[in-house]
Amino acid sequence: MASQTLLLLPGDGIGTEIMVEVEKLIDWTNAEGLTDFSTDHGLVGGAAYDAHQVAVSEDDVEKARAADAVIFGAVGGPKWDNVPYEHRPEAALLRLRKELGVFANLRPAICYPALAEASSLKRELVEGLDILIVRELTGGVYFGEPKEITDLGDGQKRAIDTQVYETYEIDRIARVAFDLARTRSNKVHSADKKNVMKSGVLWDEVVRGVAKDYPDVAFEHILADNAAMQLVRNPKQFDVMVTDNLFGDILSDAAAMLTGSLGMLPSASLGAPDPATGKRKAFYEPVHGSAPDIAGKGIANPIAMIASFAMALRYSFNMIELADRVDAAIADVLADGLRTGDIAQDNRKTVGTEEMGAAILAKL
Amino acid sequence: MASQTLLLLPGDGIGTEIMVEVEKLIDWTNAEGLTDFSTDHGLVGGAAYDAHQVAVSEDDVEKARAADAVIFGAVGGPKWDNVPYEHRPEAALLRLRKELGVFANLRPAICYPALAEASSLKRELVEGLDILIVRELTGGVYFGEPKEITDLGDGQKRAIDTQVYETYEIDRIARVAFDLARTRSNKVHSADKKNVMKSGVLWDEVVRGVAKDYPDVAFEHILADNAAMQLVRNPKQFDVMVTDNLFGDILSDAAAMLTGSLGMLPSASLGAPDPATGKRKAFYEPVHGSAPDIAGKGIANPIAMIASFAMALRYSFNMIELADRVDAAIADVLADGLRTGDIAQDNRKTVGTEEMGAAILAKL
Numbered sequence: 001m002a003s004q005t006l007l008l009l010p011g012d013g014i015g016t017e018i019m020v021e022v023e024k025l026i027d028w029t030n031a032e033g034l035t036d037f038s039t040d041h042g043l044v045g046g047a048a049y050d051a052h053q054v055a056v057s058e059d060d061v062e063k064a065r066a067a068d069a070v071i072f073g074a075v076g077g078p079k080w081d082n083v084p085y086e087h088r089p090e091a092a093l094l095r096l097r098k099e100l101g102v103f104a105n106l107r108p109a110i111c112y113p114a115l116a117e118a119s120s121l122k123r124e125l126v127e128g129l130d131i132l133i134v135r136e137l138t139g140g141v142y143f144g145e146p147k148e149i150t151d152l153g154d155g156q157k158r159a160i161d162t163q164v165y166e167t168y169e170i171d172r173i174a175r176v177a178f179d180l181a182r183t184r185s186n187k188v189h190s191a192d193k194k195n196v197m198k199s200g201v202l203w204d205e206v207v208r209g210v211a212k213d214y215p216d217v218a219f220e221h222i223l224a225d226n227a228a229m230q231l232v233r234n235p236k237q238f239d240v241m242v243t244d245n246l247f248g249d250i251l252s253d254a255a256a257m258l259t260g261s262l263g264m265l266p267s268a269s270l271g272a273p274d275p276a277t278g279k280r281k282a283f284y285e286p287v288h289g290s291a292p293d294i295a296g297k298g299i300a301n302p303i304a305m306i307a308s309f310a311m312a313l314r315y316s317f318n319m320i321e322l323a324d325r326v327d328a329a330i331a332d333v334l335a336d337g338l339r340t341g342d343i344a345q346d347n348r349k350t351v352g353t354e355e356m357g358a359a360i361l362a363k364l
Numbered sequence: 365m366a367s368q369t370l371l372l373l374p375g376d377g378i379g380t381e382i383m384v385e386v387e388k389l390i391d392w393t394n395a396e397g398l399t400d401f402s403t404d405h406g407l408v409g410g411a412a413y414d415a416h417q418v419a420v421s422e423d424d425v426e427k428a429r430a431a432d433a434v435i436f437g438a439v440g441g442p443k444w445d446n447v448p449y450e451h452r453p454e455a456a457l458l459r460l461r462k463e464l465g466v467f468a469n470l471r472p473a474i475c476y477p478a479l480a481e482a483s484s485l486k487r488e489l490v491e492g493l494d495i496l497i498v499r500e501l502t503g504g505v506y507f508g509e510p511k512e513i514t515d516l517g518d519g520q521k522r523a524i525d526t527q528v529y530e531t532y533e534i535d536r537i538a539r540v541a542f543d544l545a546r547t548r549s550n551k552v553h554s555a556d557k558k559n560v561m562k563s564g565v566l567w568d569e570v571v572r573g574v575a576k577d578y579p580d581v582a583f584e585h586i587l588a589d590n591a592a593m594q595l596v597r598n599p600k601q602f603d604v605m606v607t608d609n610l611f612g613d614i615l616s617d618a619a620a621m622l623t624g625s626l627g628m629l630p631s632a633s634l635g636a637p638d639p640a641t642g643k644r645k646a647f648y649e650p651v652h653g654s655a656p657d658i659a660g661k662g663i664a665n666p667i668a669m670i671a672s673f674a675m676a677l678r679y680s681f682n683m684i685e686l687a688d689r690v691d692a693a694i695a696d697v698l699a700d701g702l703r704t705g706d707i708a709q710d711n712r713k714t715v716g717t718e719e720m721g722a723a724i725l726a727k728l
């Protein structure tokens with residue numbers, strides 16, 4: 001097997017602690033001969049700002065571009081609340097997404113059976129929940145120009161953001177959603193605000209066109225506000241939901257929280273396959289953030305981070321069996337009653353980051 | 365008392381059925397000498413399109429401008445799914461909001477105790493819930509220009525929407541939120557995406573400035589995606605949430621659904637006080653839509669519509685006592701066990717629109 005390169009970007013807060021557990025896992029898969037990964041490290045977010053006064057250095061962007069997959073922890077914290085806007089920790093994430101062209105953000109919202117009780121929703125509404133939100137990640141209001149604040153004098157300012165979508169951007173993300181639906185329950189909802197946004201009108205027009213190429217997949221349009229309602233009312237009606245960058249941000253967070261398993265949820269962001277090699281740029285990160293309040297205490301939940309690595313095995317390296325094994329190991333330790341503080345339950349054993357990582361490794 | 369004018373715009377679907385119950389209520393308050401309302405009627409949405417090929421006629425816009433308050437039902441239905449975009453039913457709503465300048469949309473999300481069980485959330489998380497979402501309603505991406513689709517040739521199009529906010533727009537909506545918080549639990553959250561949007565940066569800057577004028581009100585910033593999460597996780601942490609037009613659309617719908625009382629929730633949209641008379645333009649409507657699936661069956665829940673009328677009494681006519689009586693009558697019939705189909709429960713009596721309206725009237 002040719003050696004494959006992973007760039008690890010732990011970031012800030014609990015990002016660094018949970019990445020350590022992934023590194024142990026990589027050491028083990030390499031030692032077992034299951035993988036042949038060479039890893040490199042970089043700085044992002046506040047850590048990069050402290051070192052280089054930018055949210056991510058050109059060097060690290062270059063490394064990310066060269067890597068077979070990027071494994072990202074989390075960025076941000078109160079320490080960097082007042083750095084210049086263009087260097088704020090989140091800028092690293094936006095820059096990397098754009099530079100890598102990872103337009104397809106897959107955000108599974110699954111409810112781990114052992115954790116159904118942790119959801120704020122009634123158990124029967126979330127038990128067995130398995131939604132995949134497919135969020136467009138490199139377009140829309142996140143990147144459209146103009147994006148600026150103008151001083152109008154007299155204490156007045158005007159701020160502008162621009163939502164832009166072109167046909168090809170919508171077409172390619174829709175195809176990702178429909179392709180994935182075929183591997184799942186064959187149902188796609190597309191969420192937009194076509195009743196008020198022209199980008200929603202185009203979004204819907206293009207997605208409907210793509211839907212025609214997938215006559216075997218059930219397709220439904222839903223307004224984004226109604227999608228938020230329906231996620232709360234009855235999330236199990238959904239299988240795959242495809243939506244734009246901004247709606248995807250909000251709806252995927254709501255969906256993740258519904259599951260009661262927020263600290264457990266990974267995500268993958270994929271680029272277009274390279275025409276020559278068929279390889280996709282790819283970026284993996286937990287859905288949760290850098291949790292400054294619990295950083296440095298060794299109590300963070302490493303599961304979302306480890307599950308993100310499992311997604312890398314699955315989507316970047318086609319190591320389906322190994323990915324399944326990692327996912328099964330996670331489910332097993334939960335079934336054994338091990339919990340980190342964020343998912344602590346009566347009659348279950350609360351452990352720290354290291355112990356949780358070790359337990360998952362032991363299952364493998 | 366000088367005669368005050370109400371413009372009733374029932375619209376489509378169940379809009380017409382539930383408005384009838386408000387009319388009966390108005391007849392009664394007039395007959396009792398509690399009010400001296402003169403009412404007029406207009407067409408909006410599909411009904412207006414069928415009559416005049418527009419979503420709302422100039423005549424009716426003029427009437428709305430002249431009225432002391434506008435009472436709006438709901439618009440839309442499959443019949444008008446394919447009318448030209450500028451005449452789609454929703455256009456009536458957008459046009460009227462803009463023409464009347466009703467920038468402050470108050471969306472209470474309260475959980476009627478009798479209905480706590482109907483929520484998809486665990487009872488203890490929603491029982492007693494009382495959030496007020498204050499949504500900016502006449503700016504942002506709903507109205508910013510350019511807003512257009514351009515044909516690029518080769519089957520490619522580009523769609524653009526523009527989010528624009530100016531200082532004064534943010535300032536005035538923030539003041540509405542802080543003023544209202546003082547009549548409630550003295551807490552304001554402001555939700556935006558300042559980590560990716562320049563309009564969010566300005567939004568936050570201006571709201572923080574306003575917060576300084578209200579040192580007695582607790583203030584917190586929250587990112588809109590986190591707000592969606594926190595609404596699901598623990599809605600009772602919120603009192604007043606102020607946010608922009610688009611986030612307000614989504615977050616208020618999610619909040620409304622959380623309560624289990626969606627068919628019961630009213631809304632008010634208020635303009636700036638006229639410098640000469642102190643009067644505000646005002647627009648009242650239920651949070652729910654036109655529900656084409658149950659239209660014409662006499663089974664729609666009129667409570668949100670009646671509660672919207674109660675908001676008119678409260679906010680446009682300062683008839684606090686009468687508004688309180690109407691709200692109490694609603695709570696009473698629910699406590700008596702009366703339910704429409706949407707909130708049907710075992711061991712409760714399911715009634716139709718008319719019977720529910722009559723029961724509320726009887727309580728008065």
Ligand SMILES: CC(C)[C@H](C(=O)O)[C@@H](O)C(=O)O
Nearest residue numbers: 090091093094249559560589
């Ligand atoms: C940190 C922020 C820029 C980011 C986003 O808005 O995309 C985050 O919320 C996410 O969902 O990954």
Ligand SMILES: CC(C)[C@H](C(=O)O)[C@@H](O)C(=O)O
Nearest residue numbers: 195196225454455457458613
């Ligand atoms: C019908 C639609 C234009 C409207 C909106 O998006 O504002 C509705 O969803 C609402 O919240 O009143």
